[in-house]
Amino acid sequence: MKKMVPDFFKMKAEHEKITMLTAYDYPGAHWVEEAGLDMILVGDSLGMVVLGYDSTVPVTMDDMIHHAKAVRRGAPQTFVVVDMPFMSYATIDSALLNAGRLIQEGGADAVKLEGGESFAPIIKTLTQVGIPVVGHIGLTPQTATQLGGFKVQGRDLESAKQLMRDARALEEAGVMSIVLEAIPAEVAKRITREITVPSIGIGAGKDCDGQVLVIHDLLGMFDRFKPKFVKSYGDVKALAVQGIREYITEVKQQNFPAKEHEFKLSDEIVEKLYGKD
Template sequence: MRRTVKEFRHAKGQRLVYLTAYDYPTARLAERAGVDAILVGDSLGMVVLGYSSTVPVSLEEMLHHTKAARRGAPDTFLVADLPYLSYATLDRALFAAERLLKEGGADAVKLEGGEEVAEIIFGLSRAGVSVLGHVGLTPQTASQLGGYRLQGRRPEEAERILKGAMALEEAGAYGVVLEMVPKDLAKEITERLSIHTVGIGAGSHTDAQILVFHDVVGLYGEFKPRFVKRYLEGERLFLEALSQYVQEVREGVFPSDEHSF
């Protein structure tokens, strides 16, 4: 049975599992594996669409993939990312959220930023939109943060992230993603908030964990962040199978009588 926002709001210490999924087959697998929530992240721009970052991802692309993921996981709580600049104003955020929830079938949306987006989250929440926040490393603005690196190492950075997370809770977010922050900072934020935290590269003290599907199963080339644990070398296995198919066709082995009518 699909979890509710109310359950996530009161999910402190439950060790919840989030996973990204971007289409019907990956969402179907995530649901069958028993994850608590699926995120249709704008990371699909990099791992599915081949962009160099998440910035080029459009609302139409997010909508397309959210619909597909919902069809694959009809009984799992589904969160969809608001793409870059789609929440620059409250009107734009409401428009994007409306499409992702009403057309895409998402249960909630996620957006990046701390205190600077609190007003947007407050407006979305007042309109009845469930919002997952995201602080620490924020990929849409990674270039402003010095690239894909650990955030919150310096005291002033840590203070900014902590205040940002608290502002998101006050604005009405039902949870907050903590990405690439020191585990002690993630622990402090988790203890200070009454809503649940979702860690990625933030240690073991958050209430939930999230990883990218393609990282978990080894389908994103040689790129492997330190915080990722690969549970399968999928790219190698897929390549072996495809290479065997190519060889058998060229050698006349496939199709055999077994595969013919």
């Protein structure tokens, strides 16, 4: 049965961990739904792991809607969160327009946007009109340049306190959960303890209410870089390359296609086709 917003609050209250992975297409969404995942994120990380960009910044609203629709078709019974891409929520008006598109056109159950207390007014407006919002603090990839690159956040006392202020502000704005990315485990533990909404960690330790990973990292499908917080549970790339090499070899050696892969005409038609007129 598809989980909804109240179910995630209940899971936090009952100390049941929430599982979340990214998915960007129909087969990936189908796989994670069949496996029994709690929540899918259609992340703007697709810009890097699917579209080949160097960051998430070039990803557009049309990109997100295109992939969200495929994921919804692949996982109709899973709660789907869709990222709002760079500059799609720069103002309250643009946030309302674009979040609405992700819900109406993309089939999202909730939207996710990056930023702390300075984005609370935008988030509050979205939640007040009935759009479920997932917050995202710590390392925020869309603004990684301002943060000094893809680095752990909240390592000193003041920045740790700011993360706590950010979390409280997002909670007050009405978010349904908060992603905590690349922050010290001790900071994430305290945030998780002090807020009423579920925390979803990625590089934030085991004390978060749930965990999220990029599926391409989890399955070994993307190897341009591997963050410290990633654990690989498979090596799909190696299997794929091996299979493709075997295909190449069999085609070159004329072992594929074999007789069992061919369609046949009746002998009568063959005789007429190849016979003399």
